[in-house]
Amino acid sequence: VKRFRKCERTSLSFIRNHFSITFKYPLASIFLSRYLLNQGLVTYAPEQPANSSLILHSTLDSHSNKMNIQHRLCLIALSWHCGCVGFPRFAAGITVIRVENGMIASDWVGTYTSQLQANVFDKHLPPVNSTELHAISLVNNTILRYVELVGSYMCDEPLRIPSLTILKLNGSMSASSTNLTSNITRFTAMVELNDVSFAGVIGGSYNATVSTPSARDGMLLENNSVSAGLQAISIVGGRFCTIRNVRGIANNTNAIIGVNTGSGHEIAGCDVGGTEAAGTFGRCIWTLATTRALVHDNHVHHCSAHALDFDAYTKGSVCFNNLCEDNGEEGIFVEETASNNVIVNNTCRRNGNGIGVYSNAVGPVASNFFIGNIVTDNRDVGITVGGMGHAPNKYSVDNTFVGNIAENNALGAWNPVHGANMQDYWVSNVDHGEMNGSPEWTRIPQTGSNVSIFEP
Numbered sequence: 001v002k003r004f005r006k007c008e009r010t011s012l013s014f015i016r017n018h019f020s021i022t023f024k025y026p027l028a029s030i031f032l033s034r035y036l037l038n039q040g041l042v043t044y045a046p047e048q049p050a051n052s053s054l055i056l057h058s059t060l061d062s063h064s065n066k067m068n069i070q071h072r073l074c075l076i077a078l079s080w081h082c083g084c085v086g087f088p089r090f091a092a093g094i095t096v097i098r099v100e101n102g103m104i105a106s107d108w109v110g111t112y113t114s115q116l117q118a119n120v121f122d123k124h125l126p127p128v129n130s131t132e133l134h135a136i137s138l139v140n141n142t143i144l145r146y147v148e149l150v151g152s153y154m155c156d157e158p159l160r161i162p163s164l165t166i167l168k169l170n171g172s173m174s175a176s177s178t179n180l181t182s183n184i185t186r187f188t189a190m191v192e193l194n195d196v197s198f199a200g201v202i203g204g205s206y207n208a209t210v211s212t213p214s215a216r217d218g219m220l221l222e223n224n225s226v227s228a229g230l231q232a233i234s235i236v237g238g239r240f241c242t243i244r245n246v247r248g249i250a251n252n253t254n255a256i257i258g259v260n261t262g263s264g265h266e267i268a269g270c271d272v273g274g275t276e277a278a279g280t281f282g283r284c285i286w287t288l289a290t291t292r293a294l295v296h297d298n299h300v301h302h303c304s305a306h307a308l309d310f311d312a313y314t315k316g317s318v319c320f321n322n323l324c325e326d327n328g329e330e331g332i333f334v335e336e337t338a339s340n341n342v343i344v345n346n347t348c349r350r351n352g353n354g355i356g357v358y359s360n361a362v363g364p365v366a367s368n369f370f371i372g373n374i375v376t377d378n379r380d381v382g383i384t385v386g387g388m389g390h391a392p393n394k395y396s397v398d399n400t401f402v403g404n405i406a407e408n409n410a411l412g413a414w415n416p417v418h419g420a421n422m423q424d425y426w427v428s429n430v431d432h433g434e435m436n437g438s439p440e441w442t443r444i445p446q447t448g449s450n451v452s453i454f455e456p
Contacts, residue, residue, distance in 0.1 A: 095144075095145040095146065096145075096146045096147075096148060097120060097124055097125075097145075097146070097147045097148070098148045098150070099116070099120060099147065099148065099149050099150065099151075100150040100151060101150065101151040101152075102115075102151065102153075104120070111151070111152070111153050111154060112153070112154050112155075112156045112176070113153065113154070113155045113156055113157055113158070113159040113173075113190070113191075114156050114157045116149075116153070116159060117157070117159055117160065120147060121147065121159070121160070121161070121162065121165070125145050125147075125162055125165055127162055127163070128162065128163040128164050133163060133164075133197050133198070136198075139164070139198045139240075143164060143198075144164055144165065144166055144198070145164055145165045145166070146165075146166050146168060147165065147166070147167050147168070148168045148170065149167065149168070149169045149170065149171060149173075149204070150170045150171055151170075151171045152171050152172050152173075152174075153169075153171070153172070153173045153174075154173070154174055154175075154176045155173055155174065155175045155176060155190040155191075155208075156176045158188060158189060158190065158191070158192045159190065159191045159192070160192050160193075160194060161191065161192070161193050161196065161199045161200075161201065162196055162199065163196040163197045163198060163199055163238075164197075164198050164199065165196075165199050166199065166200045166201075166202060167191065167200070167201045167202070168202045168203050168204075169201070169202075169203050169204025169205075169206075169246075170203060170204065171204060171205070172204060172205040172206075172207065173190055173191070173204065173205070173206050173207070174206075174207045175190055175207065175208045175209060175210045175230055184229065184230060186254050186258070186260070187231060187234040187236050187254070187258050187260050188230060188231065188234070189208065189230065189231035189232060189233050189234035189258070190206055190208050190230065190231070190232055190233065191206065191232070191233045191234075192233075192234055192235075192236070193233075193234070193235045193236070193238065193241045194234075194235075194236045194237060194238070195236065195237040195238045195262075196237075196238045196241065197238050197239045197240055197241070198240050198241070199238075199241050199242075200241055200242035200243065200244065201233055201242075201243050201244070201246060202242075202243075202244045202245055202246070203244070203245050203246060204246055204247070205246070205247040205248075205249075206232035206233060206246055206247065206248050206249070207232070207249045207250075208229075208230045208231055208232040208248075208249065208250035208251075208252065208256070209249060209250055209251045209280075210229070210230050210251070229250065229251060229252030229253055229254065229281075229282070230250060230252060231250055231252055231254065231255055231256060231257065231258050232246075232248040232249065232250050232256050232257060233246065233248065233257050234255075234257070234258045234259070234260070235258070235259045235260070235262060235265045236259075236260045236261060236262065237260075237261050237262045238262045238265075239262055239263045239264050239265075240263075240264040240265070241262070241264075241265045241266070242265070242266040242267075242268065243257060243266070243267045243268070243270060244266070244267075244268050244269050244270070245268075245269040245270065246270050246271075247270070247271045247272075248270060248271070248272045248273075248284075249272075249273070249274060249280055250280060250282070251280055251281045251282070252280075252281065252282045252283075253281065253282045253305075254282055254283060254286060255282060255283040255284065255285060255286035255309075256272050256273065256280065256282075256283070256284050256285065256303070257270065257272055257284070257285050257286070258285075258286045258287075258288070259286070259287045259288070259290050259293055260287075260288045260289060260290065261288075261289050261290055262290055262291075263290065263291045263292050264291075264292045264293075264294075265290065265292075265293050265294070266293070266294040266295075266296075267285055267293075267294070267295045267296075267298060268294070268295075268296050268297050268298065269297045269298065270285075270298045270299070271298070271299045272284040272285055272298060272299070272300050272301075272303075273299075273300055273301040273302040273303050273307070273327075274301070274302035274303065275302055276302065276326070278302075279302040279303065279304055279326075279328070280302060280303050280304065281303075281304050281305075282303060282304060282305050283303055283305045283306050283307070283308075283309050284300040284301070284303040284307045284308060284324075284327070285298065285300055285307070285308045285309065286306075286309045286311060287309070287310055287311060287314045287317065288311045288312060288313065288314065289311075289312060289313035289314065290313075290314055290317065291314075291315050291316050291317065292316050292317060293310075293314065293317035293318075294317070294318055295308065295317070295318070295319045295320075295322065296318070296319070296320045296321050296322060297320075297321045297322065298322045298323070299322075299323050299325075300322060300323070300324045300325075300327070300331075301323075301324070301325050301326050301327065302326050302327065303327045303328065304327075304328040304329075305327075305328055305329050306327070306329045306330045306332075306333035306356070307324040307327035307329075307330065307331050307332065307333075307348075307351065308322060308324055308331065308332045308333070309330075309332075309333045309335065310332075310333070310334045310335070310338045310341055310343075311333075311335055311336060311338065312335070312336035312337045312338065312361075312362055313336075313337050313338070314334075314338045314341060315338065315339045315340050315341065316340050316341065317341045317342075318341065318342045318344070319332060319341065319342070319343045319344070319346060320342070320343075320344045320345050320346065321345050321346065322346045322347075323346070323347050324346065324347070324348045324349075324351060325347075325348070325349045325350050325351065326349075326350045326351070327350075327351045327352070328351075328352060329351065329352040329353070329356075330348075330351060330352055330353045330354070330355060330356035331346075331348025331349070331351040331353070331354050331355060331375070331378070332346060332348055332354075332355045332356070332373075333355075333356045333357075333358075334355075334356070334357050334365060334368055335356070335357070335358050335359065335360065335365060336359055336360065336361060336362045336363055336365060337359075337362050337363055337364070337365065337366075338365050338368065339364075339365070339366045339367050339368065340366075340367050340368065341368045341369070342368070342369045342371065343355065343368065343369065343370045343371070343373060344369070344370075344371040344372055344373070345371070345372045345373065346373045346374070347373070347374045347375075347376075348373065348374070348375045348376075348378065349374075349375070349376045349377045349378065350377050350378065350379075351378050351379070352378065352379055352380050353378055353380045353381050353382070353383070353384050354373075354375025354376070354378045354381070354382045354383055354406070354409065355370065355373060355375060355382070355383045355384075356383075356384050356385075357370075357383075357384070357385040357386070357396055357399060358384075358385070358386055358387060358388075358396070358418070358419065359386075359387035359388060359393070359394045359395060359396060359420075360387070360388050360394065362393065362394075363387055363388075363391075363393045363394045363395060364387065364393050364394070364395045364396065364397040364422075365387065365395075365396050365397070365399070366396075366397040366398050366399065367397070367398045367399065368399045368400075369399075369400050369402070370383065370399070370400065370401045370402070370404060371402050371403055371404070372402075372403045372404065372405075373404045373405070374404070374405045374406075375404065375405070375406050375407075375409065375413075376405075376406070376407045376408055376409065377407075377408050377409065377435075378409045378410065379409075379410050379411075380409070380410060380411050381409055381411050381412050381413070381414065381415045381418075381442060382404075382406035382409045382412070382413045382414060382434075383401065383404060383406070383413075383414050383415070384414075384415040384418045385399065385401075385415065385416055385417070385418055385421060385424060386415075386417055386418030386419030386420060386421055387419045387420040387421065388419060388420065389419055389420030394420060395420045395421060395422050396419070396420065396421045396422070396424055397421075397422045397423060397424070398422070398423050398424065398425075399424045399425075400424070400425050400426075400427075401414075401416075401424070401425070401426045401427070401429060402426075402427050402428050402429065403428050403429065403430075404429045404430070405429070405430045405431075405432065406429070406430070406431050406432065406434070406440075407431070407432035407433060407434070408432075408433070408434060408435050409434050409435060409438065410434075410435045410436070410438065411434075411438055411442060412434055412438045412439045412440065412441065412442035413429075413431040413434055413438075413439075413440045413441070413442075414426070414429065414431075414440065414441055414442065415441075415442040415443060416441065416443065416444075416445060416451045416453065417443045417444075417445045417450060417451055418443075421445065421450045421451050422449070422450065423449065423450075423451075423452070424450075424451045424452070425451070425452050425454070426451065426452070426453045426454070427453075427454045427455075428454075441453070
């Protein structure tokens with residue numbers, strides 16, 4: 001073991017019964033693999049590792065089918081003797097890499113996202129293949145890898161989080177204008193969870209403002225093309241990722257936090273939007289073509305567009321316990337082909353409309369439930385519902401509105417026929433009186449085939 005002392009081990013991690021260690025020099029990984037094999041601590045080790053990264057299969061605990069904790073501790077001790085530098089902390093299988101002001105212990109890893117990607121995530125956290133992911137049912141701190149960032153960091157390129165990894169920020173991350181104003185797509189973000197599973201971002205402040213847009217539909221560039229801007233955090237594809245307890249701000253036509261495709265993603269406990277003195281340009285939270293999204297307990301405010309938008313092909317998702325206030329358009333917008341979603345127990349105040357339901361480009365917006373929401377002091381209507389019409393699919397169809405409460409909205413409590421509707425149903429909704437004597441129902445449908453309103 002002594003011969004490994006100066007080998008400068010750079011990473012160490014466990015995934016189920018796999019043990020990964022990376023050395024500065026490939027020869028060191030060959031020596032260690034042979035030693036561990038001879039000692040019976042691993043069941044397989046490559047004869048000639050392709051590079052300095054060594055992935056070993058540990059002997060298994062016959063009862064748990066996971067790496068025996070004694071073997072883990074032995075491997076950790078061996079790695080320490082091999083010249084551990086910036087050693088991540090382990091306890092009962094927990095992997096934590098702590099970066100404080102750009103340092104892991106005495107080693108500089110950087111304060112820019114490009115440096116963190118290369119020197120922390122790519123170096124210390126080996127990728128997880130789909131076979132390993134599908135073999136896991138309980139995903140907790142015995143499986144997950146944690147990267148703790150303490151201090152202030154700058155984003156010069158998107159930071160991509162791998163599967164089974166949680167980024168915890170105790171501090172802030174801000175966008176650098178360098179390298180960030182080109183090649184931006186709708187879901188380009190400072191931090192990206194792209195096609196990964198069981199990954200997350202928890203805590204911290206993310207400011208993705210790069211420049212001030214000069215047009216409602218995008219930032220006009222020199223060639224008159226339109227840029228979508230930069231999101232703070234985005235999830236694209238994958239399954240079961242989370243964004244929790246972050247402060248997010250951006251100046252983006254699309255969103256501050258966005259979810260596109262994938263299934264089972266969560267946005268929870270976040271503070272998203274601008275301030276009374278400086279609102280943000282675009283949406284706050286946006287989901288598009290995703291299923292089983294869980295958006296809850298967020299404060300969504302001071303955005304120029306729809307605050308919380310369940311956009312086309314969002315289905316089977318839940319929006320609950322959110323406070324949406326002081327936004328330019330709808331507090332909550334369920335639109336286009338969004339279907340089979342539940343919007344429950346949210347408060348929408350001082351927005352354009354409190355809640356909007358509409359099908360414009362595609363549709364129908366169908367079979368959604370709106371339950372127990374409070375819509376107050378909005379500049380237009382509490383809840384407005386409809387579709388563009390003039391095409392069979394551009395309708396609001398089979399949506400249900402029950403137990404919602406409206407008060408002091410400028411143009412009325414409910415607009416059930418803002419365009420084309422088919423078989424929407426309203427029951428047990430309560431109006432406590434609207435601003436300047438505005439009516440409870442701004443329009444009454446002509447026939448029950450459009451909308452049915454039951455007030456027993």
